[in-house]
Amino acid sequence: MPLYRAHVLVCGGTGCTSGGSDKIYDAFLKEIEAQNLKDEIQVIRTGCFGLCAEGPIVIVYPEGAFYSKVADSDVKEIVEEHLLKGRIVKRLLYKESIEEGQIKSLNEVKFYKKQMRIALRNCGVINPENIEEYIAYDGYKALAKVLTEMTPEQVIDWVKRSGLRGRGGGGFPTGLKWEFAAKAPGDVKYVVCNADEGDPGAYMDRSILEGDPHSVIEAMAIAGYAIGSKQGYVYVRAEYPLAVKRLEIAIEQARQYGLLGKNILGTGFEFDIEIRLGAGAFVCGEETALMTSIEGHRGEPRPRPPFPAVKGLWGKPTLLNNVETYANIPVIILKGPEWFASIGTEKSKGTKVFALVGKVNNTGLIEVPMGTTVREIVEDIGGGIPGGKKFKAVQTGGPSGGCIPASLMDTPIDFDSLTALGTMMGSGGMIVMDEDTCMVDIAKFFLEFTVDESCGKCPPCRIGTRRMLEILQKITSGNGTEEDLEKLEELAYSIKDSALCGLGQTAPNPVLSTLRYFRDEYEAHVKEKRCPAGACKALLRIVIDKDLCKGCGICAKNCPANAITGQIKKPFEIDQSKCIKCGVCIEKCPFKAISKKA
């Protein structure tokens, strides 16, 4: 690698790319060429820096200037001012990163301060398309260490002692799973990485694959050594083209460097990886369905046991872990199981990556030690709720999860505390909700998702969740009864007990959890035909304040539904049965006499 005097890191993560960072990258290349700086300055596209809300993000080293919300029209100025003349473009600096005119190191910025990056250690730091940058930060050192210094049993013992639990949702002890796969009889075994990531709002796994694909490849090779497997598969959805591309590049480079293939590092160990594309069905993230899909069949779940560790891909023992689970492995091997076990809570070790989205100022990708509280995440890292609104709840675990209400904000988050609250870790989606969010509506949103994604194999899930959705639709449209509430709960429990796979078994969770913490909201919908958050359109009423109305008639003239009647100079009235809640009259009334009522 030639020496450059400056590196320009352009975020190539999902958020920033949708914000136009590709154009920014191209603009940098063009400007730098035009200014004849090509041999001095290197432009690099990285993975997600985490602070996606402030994207697109550009960092210029060696100064470490953290530019946020960059547009391609800003590039010329950055090149001319900063790169050519050495004057940092202050107006584009992320405001929290400057203090008394000095640039603070990124770790000092509030967003990063409470975070600890293990799985995301290289995301936004290295060029994911350059294996040497990964190697520079101790990449493939853990693989080298296990191949030359450790027996497979020792590797498994370390993973067990680290206390790592699966990050794909269930939280099963990873070391134990490795042990089962290692002890299962058979010469041919497989290592599989689950990169399906179907949860709405979650993009942790995608970000790891886009920002640091080698960490997953290295970990899979380590797993292969530990359980005695020569072949790995990464199952990733086709809707993640950038992740797929980076993974392809990384696998190819690893082969070229002799880190995949035969006789790795001259030790005689052999391991290779292939990519399998998924069509993007949520149920294909379920492990048995995923393996059926890799085998080339329709991705339908099958009963367990037998578990994959015993009878998996093509009937052979198979180790299946999530992307983030793998990303932790090399660090555990390098820093030791005790180090990893010293982070987190008693039964949940290490860190967890969350995709923080919804009504919070700093949306983005975060990684915190297990045991961090909801309050720390929402207030300190997330920077609070926008618009001075009140925090209401966070939803975790996606369609299989539930919510944590404001009153339980100080709960330290780990696998078990979340389960105790009636929600779950899931893969790590975290949706922040403010006072304007209707909890019945949220439950309905997730149920709609499940109904769409149910594979249809078993009736409780296929029919039961649809019934539940119909009841929720009835409630949010103002036609629900108290019996409906009872029926909803009954259905929820029976589906949980009788569905064949995890999708159906957890589908009722969002409903049960919101019923548990926000029952009053359900009751308001049912008994008073009122949506307290003012979110359910059908339950809103548009009303005219008699005292403010001057009787001008403008509203009636503009109402597309002819819902307003009255006599000039007398207060007008709205017929609620005709009103379609379009809000036109509110805008048109010159006397602000019309408003929405929840």
Next chain:
Amino acid sequence: MIKSIQELEEIRKKALEELEFRKQHGEGIRVVVGMATCGIAAGARPVMLKFVEEIQKRNLRNVTVVQTGCIGLCKYEPIVEVYEPNKEKVTYVKMTPEKVLKVVAEHLVNGKPVYEYTIGYEENKEANN
């Protein structure tokens, strides 16, 4: 093809050196070149490029070259300031690519500032006259 751990380690060391300066507030030496309009007009760019070239040639991995705006002493441009951890900064004035060679050899490599190129030196000379 990497055939042994030793080879992996060599690649690691080499690659890390290239990335070292991405670390913020590094421990190393910083060479700050004034690159405002007056600096550029006075020839700061060839000076900066010479620094980069020499540093690369000599493989000085603990040195980064940074630019800055106007230092406020236009008549002494090109100005270069060298910051070493725990040492007073040294300000070189009226730099040329030729002078850079000496600064790199004596100051950056051997730790002895070239005082005859510094501003303190010139002021002292004037004061002594």
